[in-house]
Amino acid sequence: METMEHIVREEEKSVRLDKMLTGLEQDWSRSQVQQWIKDGNVKVNGSAVKTNYKCAVDDVIAITIPELEELDVIPEEMDLDIYYEDGDVIVVNKPRGMVVHPAPGHPSGTLVNGLMAHCKDLSGINGVLRPGIVHRIDKDTSGLLMVAKNDMAHEKLVEQLVNKTVTRKYKAIVHGIIPHDQGTIDAPLGRDPKDRQRMAVVDSGRDAVTHFNVLDRLAAFTYVECQLETGRTHQIRVHMKYIGFPLAGDPKYGPKKTLDLDGQALHAGILGFVHPRTGEYLEFEAEPPAVFRQTLQKLQNIR
Structure with missing residues (x-):
């Protein structure tokens, strides 16, 4: 299980616990967070509380996220717009309207569902719901994403993002x-x-x-x-x-x-990075979709 900790800030004072937690991560739904609280997976200052608990400044909130099973992600055959692929990296042009990875409310039809059907060897660093995903773009934003096919590639691509050397x-x-x-x-x-x-x-x-x-x-x-x-x-x-x-x-x-x-x-429209294995700089360009x-x-x- 993954555990994360959050310390309540001034601007979060008096906000309901379930509402505040829902805002911490884009992928968490209110109902999902409420269930975690009811199950005792959320502790405030070491104690279980109710969903309507009002947060106080400097409260220490510990969230234990239940393990997700492999079967939560179902491979789905899709006509993916692949711009580049080798044994380490895939560059894909995501259409507008497509969610990058499964989340409550979007269990299927995501880019990850399509990638799972396209290839079986994706990096596992981000867990079963986000295999290979190094970075993401919003549902209604279209364009190029790099996807890691193994952990080595994932770590090196993330390192480039951290060092601000990826061209986006x-x-x-x-x-x-x-x-x-x-x-x-x-x-x-x-x-x-x-x-x-x-x-x-x-x-x-x-x-x-x-x-x-x-x-x-x-x-x-x-x-x-x-x-x-x-x-x-x-x-x-x-x-x-x-x-x-x-x-x-x-x-x-x-x-x-x-x-x-x-x-x-x-x-x-433009994505450039150093290949994690060869060290060669690669850059790709995709034109905007028809409606744009x-x-x-x-x-x-x-x-």
């Missing part, structure tokens, strides 16, 4: 006309104290840096390329909102009146 460039359409041709957003990210399901720029957050270049200025929108230096949850989406240019179509961080895209206009390209074309035609 995204294409995005944002609201508003950005006046600067390029810029850098250096603002720490953490859970939004007002809504634990969202991320926000907070002083107590983890360091997060996004670089951007303007590719085209459109009618009330800007087409940009964003390069990640760090890879925090929802980083580009939150950073662009923070500087006043939220992503078009973003249901969580964008305005209500936006483009009808059924999800944010964000695509992980068509939307961009319409905006370019009416400016």
Whole structure:
């Protein structure tokens, strides 16, 4: 079993325990957390409590996560868009609308389900629900991901992410006309104290840096390329909102009146890394999906 510890911060004071814990990890559902609490897998300052316990500053919360069985992930045949594959690494172009790995509410139809059917030899470092997954992108963000086929590759790819040497460039359409041709957003990210399901720029957050270049200025929108230096949850989406240019179509961080895209206009188009075995630098590029390209074309035609 995996055990993790969390110390309650000032902004989490008086929040219900089940609500606070649900916000710690994107993959935890409220019902799942409530069951853990009822089963005694969650202790506050060493004692079991009820789901409606109100957190206090400096409470030490220990969460014991029950083991997940192999059968929780069922291989599913999918037409995966594989850009590169060898004995150590797979580079796959994830379509928008696809969840990366199984989680409560998404037990099947995920990229991991497809990868399990595509090949049997994936790194086990991240456990049975996230085999081979080194990094991830949001459900409605499309684009390139690197997947490790063994533990050696996994460790070396994660090391590159930690050292900020992986090239990750995204294409995005944002609201508003950005006046600067390029810029850098250096603002720490953490859970939004007002809504634990969202991320926000907070002083107590983890360091997060996004670089951007303007590719085209459109009618009330800007087409940009964003390069990640760090890879925090929802980083580009939150950073662009923070500087006043939220992503078009973003249901969580964008305005209500936006483009009808059924999800944010964000695509992980360029991925580069050093091969974990050969030491060769590899870089791949995938064009945005059809709905992204068509939307961009319409905006370019009416400016």
